[in-house]
Amino acid sequence: xxxxxxxxLLARALQRNSSLVYARYVxxxxxxxxxxxxxxxxxxxxxxxxxxxxxxxTDSRTQKVQEINLYPWGEICWYFPKIREQFRIAGKLILVDxxxxxxxxxxxxxxxxQEISEEARSQFTWPQPGENKATARAFQQPAPDSIAPLxxxxxxxxxxxxxxxxxxxxxxxxxxxxxxxxxxxxSVRSVNP
Amino acid sequence: xxxxxxxxLLARALQRNSSLVYARYVxxxxxxxxxxxxxxxxxxxxxxxxxxxxxxxTDSRTQKVQEINLYPWGEICWYFPKIREQFRIAGKLILVDxxxxxxxxxxxxxxxxQEISEEARSQFTWPQPGENKATARAFQQPAPDSIAPLxxxxxxxxxxxxxxxxxxxxxxxxxxxxxxxxxxxxSVRSVNP
Numbered sequence: 001x002x003x004x005x006x007x008x009l010l011a012r013a014l015q016r017n018s019s020l021v022y023a024r025y026v027x028x029x030x031x032x033x034x035x036x037x038x039x040x041x042x043x044x045x046x047x048x049x050x051x052x053x054x055x056x057x058t059d060s061r062t063q064k065v066q067e068i069n070l071y072p073w074g075e076i077c078w079y080f081p082k083i084r085e086q087f088r089i090a091g092k093l094i095l096v097d098x099x100x101x102x103x104x105x106x107x108x109x110x111x112x113x114q115e116i117s118e119e120a121r122s123q124f125t126w127p128q129p130g131e132n133k134a135t136a137r138a139f140q141q142p143a144p145d146s147i148a149p150l151x152x153x154x155x156x157x158x159x160x161x162x163x164x165x166x167x168x169x170x171x172x173x174x175x176x177x178x179x180x181x182x183x184x185x186x187s188v189r190s191v192n193p
Numbered sequence: 194x195x196x197x198x199x200x201x202l203l204a205r206a207l208q209r210n211s212s213l214v215y216a217r218y219v220x221x222x223x224x225x226x227x228x229x230x231x232x233x234x235x236x237x238x239x240x241x242x243x244x245x246x247x248x249x250x251t252d253s254r255t256q257k258v259q260e261i262n263l264y265p266w267g268e269i270c271w272y273f274p275k276i277r278e279q280f281r282i283a284g285k286l287i288l289v290d291x292x293x294x295x296x297x298x299x300x301x302x303x304x305x306x307q308e309i310s311e312e313a314r315s316q317f318t319w320p321q322p323g324e325n326k327a328t329a330r331a332f333q334q335p336a337p338d339s340i341a342p343l344x345x346x347x348x349x350x351x352x353x354x355x356x357x358x359x360x361x362x363x364x365x366x367x368x369x370x371x372x373x374x375x376x377x378x379x380s381v382r383s384v385n386p
Contacts, residue, residue: 029220029268030230031224031228031229036224036266036268037231039232039270039281040270040281041279075230077220081218088231090230126365126386127385129386130385131384132382132383133368134385172316175326189325189326190325191324191325192321192323192324192327193319
């Protein structure tokens, strides 16, 4: 696998912000069925092994999954406060749900389930997200099996096609634009901030 | 002016995170001309006086302004790390540029220019954002007049229509959805996280 040229910058940013648990929180923008933008915080779960794809997890019952099924494209905005660096990463979204056919990605989905905490797994037993709040009792289900994911558990992958990297600390600020061509090769140019 | 019911929650979150300069940084999602989502960090500059509109500033030469001119709708995602609260605020975007006709908003644009630092004002003299990086010299323009804004300085307002408020700390998490009707009245309901 060819490691994309922006990966080392992102690895350095993560390393230098490793004391902040929320340095792994990013904002994912998608487009709603009515054409309006949507935006929410998601947790970066590492790269999918031997790829440049970013891993997230989600619940198939959420609005975001409906949006991604309609239009599988997203842009994350990742701001690292300590070092004042921003990565805007745009690309195709791949939703690996219970019916996804590729065995290697089903295996990645199972591993993602096994890697999260019991508390995080329990959230997938909660009542339908976005509906009127259910009684407290509806949230107290037995903890699910830690081996096999619940059907509504999804692995969400972002396959980057463009990365806009900004360092606010420069004089002037430094900004680089990374683009992937149809053959998967990355180019980079320095642009005005 | 009727203060929207979510304003007190946001004020409390800002107050409790006031030691973090980046607690005023939010991620703004818009839609690109090609229909793809865009997402970047912007700085919250307070509410426009006597309204529920959030103030930001931007440069008319940026891609975001092109996007907003085509489709004036946005959603900000605002995550407060210290208290683990998230506000997703969606609404109409109003771009107050040099040609904007309403005198009260032109006045607000002038005030916004006067309130930012000289360093921030200088950025509006920089070469065209997103073009190939200019020489260092092109970034060293004389500081602009602090009274009258440069033509490319814009005030950007977000007029909220929906606020999705999430407290991660609850057991289970608490989530409230605020909606504004056609007459400007807000309703709220508690929903499943």
